[in-house]
Amino acid sequence: MSWTPADPMVSINNVHKSFGELKVLNGVSLDVMKGDVICIIGPSGSGKSTLIRCVNALNDIQQGSILVEGQEVNDAKLDKLELRKKVGMVFQQYNLFPHKTALQNVMMAPIRVLKQDKASAEAKARALLKKVRLEGKEDAYPGELSGGQQQRVAIARSLAMQPDVMLFDEVTAALDPETVGEVLQTIKDLAEEGMTCILVTHEMGFAREVADHIYFTDRGVIVEHGPPDTFFQNAQDPRTQEFLSQIL
Amino acid sequence: MIGGFLTTLKLSAVCLFFSVIIGVVGAWLQGSSFKWTRRFVNGYIQLFRNTPPLVQLYFFYFAIGTLLPTVENDWGGESPLLGNFAWAAISLSFFAGAFNVEIFRSGIEAVPKSTVEAAEALGFTKLQIYKDITLPLAFRVALPALNNNLVNLVKTTTLAYAIAVPDLLYESNQIWSDNVNVTEMMIFLLIAYFVLVGVLVAGMNRWERSLKIPGYG
Ligand SMILES: Nc1ncnc2c1ncn2[C@@H]1O[C@H](COP(=O)(O)OP(=O)(O)O)[C@@H](O)[C@H]1O
Numbered sequence: 001m002s003w004t005p006a007d008p009m010v011s012i013n014n015v016h017k018s019f020g021e022l023k024v025l026n027g028v029s030l031d032v033m034k035g036d037v038i039c040i041i042g043p044s045g046s047g048k049s050t051l052i053r054c055v056n057a058l059n060d061i062q063q064g065s066i067l068v069e070g071q072e073v074n075d076a077k078l079d080k081l082e083l084r085k086k087v088g089m090v091f092q093q094y095n096l097f098p099h100k101t102a103l104q105n106v107m108m109a110p111i112r113v114l115k116q117d118k119a120s121a122e123a124k125a126r127a128l129l130k131k132v133r134l135e136g137k138e139d140a141y142p143g144e145l146s147g148g149q150q151q152r153v154a155i156a157r158s159l160a161m162q163p164d165v166m167l168f169d170e171v172t173a174a175l176d177p178e179t180v181g182e183v184l185q186t187i188k189d190l191a192e193e194g195m196t197c198i199l200v201t202h203e204m205g206f207a208r209e210v211a212d213h214i215y216f217t218d219r220g221v222i223v224e225h226g227p228p229d230t231f232f233q234n235a236q237d238p239r240t241q242e243f244l245s246q247i248l
Numbered sequence: 249m250i251g252g253f254l255t256t257l258k259l260s261a262v263c264l265f266f267s268v269i270i271g272v273v274g275a276w277l278q279g280s281s282f283k284w285t286r287r288f289v290n291g292y293i294q295l296f297r298n299t300p301p302l303v304q305l306y307f308f309y310f311a312i313g314t315l316l317p318t319v320e321n322d323w324g325g326e327s328p329l330l331g332n333f334a335w336a337a338i339s340l341s342f343f344a345g346a347f348n349v350e351i352f353r354s355g356i357e358a359v360p361k362s363t364v365e366a367a368e369a370l371g372f373t374k375l376q377i378y379k380d381i382t383l384p385l386a387f388r389v390a391l392p393a394l395n396n397n398l399v400n401l402v403k404t405t406t407l408a409y410a411i412a413v414p415d416l417l418y419e420s421n422q423i424w425s426d427n428v429n430v431t432e433m434m435i436f437l438l439i440a441y442f443v444l445v446g447v448l449v450a451g452m453n454r455w456e457r458s459l460k461i462p463g464y465g
């Protein structure tokens with residue numbers, strides 16, 4: 001039974017995860033189709049980061065199944081390299097390599113991991129930096145860039161691996177308000193190009209605009225989910241209503 | 249005398265090189281997922297940090313050196329497999345290496361886990377992460393301490409005197425036994441080491457500056 005593009009790109013099934021005694025995910029299931037943009041929202045500590053970190057095996061899970069293009073992530077013999085070529089991730093704190101320039105940050109993984117030759121990796125990296133509107137910043141070090149610029153380098157770095165799915169973990173949460181917009185725009189561009197995206201975000205307006213589907217999590221379970229319009233106007237569960245009333 | 253100076257230079261250079269290699273490899277092994285690998289490295293560090301370098305030198309030269317087979321030399325006699333220079337180099341490299349492991353380890357601990365995670369998420373292997381991310385960043389943090397330890401190492405090479413390696417101190421000693429100009433000899437010795445260490449420190453400082461990242465740390 002091999003995976004086809006008609007199957008879910010990411011299929012999360014009854015996932016349980018705990019850190020020692022602390023149960024963080026209590027049976028989460030969701031599917032993401034190719035080209036879908038889904039947003040995961042919920043109170044702090046509800047397990048959003050943990051969930052998306054499980055998708056690229058930065059966290060392991062105790063029970064359940066996560067399939068990425070048919071590849072089982074909950075597998076002791078998991079080929080992590082194969083998985084990580086398919087899944088890109090952008091973090092809240094950018095996590096750029098501080099001793100490398102913007103260009104080098106973007107080129108490094110294609111050269112080391114995909115074994116691309118330097119010239120073609122560089123050409124692609126320059127094109128990607130242009131795409132995230134950072135032309136002219138190629139030789140700047142992360143420490144010389146603003147938060148929003150660093151985050152866009154991080155997005156370019158991830159895209160350089162030509163992933164099929166992108167994970168975004170509250171990527172604007174650490175930014176100054178004036179640079180949030182530029183990063184959201186970059187993600188929106190990606191979504192419009194058909195990139196499959198799993199986003200954890202507190203930007204409700206943005207979620208409403210780009211998401212095909214919204215999931216609300218609390219204490220390790222999905223409380224409620226639906227298309228943005230239904231979700232924001234017709235939330236049924238009191239926990240969802242309370243959360244939305246606080247944040248909107 | 250010039251020969252003595254060259255021997256000191258050579259001994260210092262060899263020990264600097266190997267002690268840094270030991271530090272880098274040891275710090276990598278300390279991060280191993282095998283308990284016994286970590287224990288072995290920790291045992292090595294404890295042993296070499298908590299014993300005097302002179303005792304280590306004697307141990308290598310007299311205890312291990314005599315256990316090794318001998319080889320026939322150019323004149324048909326029997327020579328030890330490793331000469332006193334080699335033993336001094338090995339012993340002092342392990343001595344300084346033990347400190348270097350600790351120095352690199354503290355540098356590695358200063359590298360944010362999230363930076364390493366970003367590399368993992370990009371598909372880097374453990375070794376690639378160590379080589380391309382952790383080590384270059386750890387190096388920058390560790391450089392002042394490394395600087396100190398390497399200066400100490402150069403000074404400690406004078407211990408090789410004890411197993412008759414013809415280094416600067418040993419040669420000077422020979423000359424002063426034959427001559428009367430003891431004061432001049434002592435002044436020369438002091439200045440020679442001062443210059444040697446000075447050159448090393450200047451080189452390390454330059455290196456430190458060249459590694460400085462704009463907008464970082
Ligand atoms: N590596 C970890 N070790 C122990 N506990 C953790 C770890 N990572 C997260 N947690 C805990 O798991 C819970 C969920 O965290 P997280 O997934 O980061 O929530 P969210 O992203 O929704 O704010 C929190 O209580 C957090 O303290």
Ligand SMILES: [Mg+2]
Nearest residue numbers: 048049050170
């Ligand atoms: Mg989080």
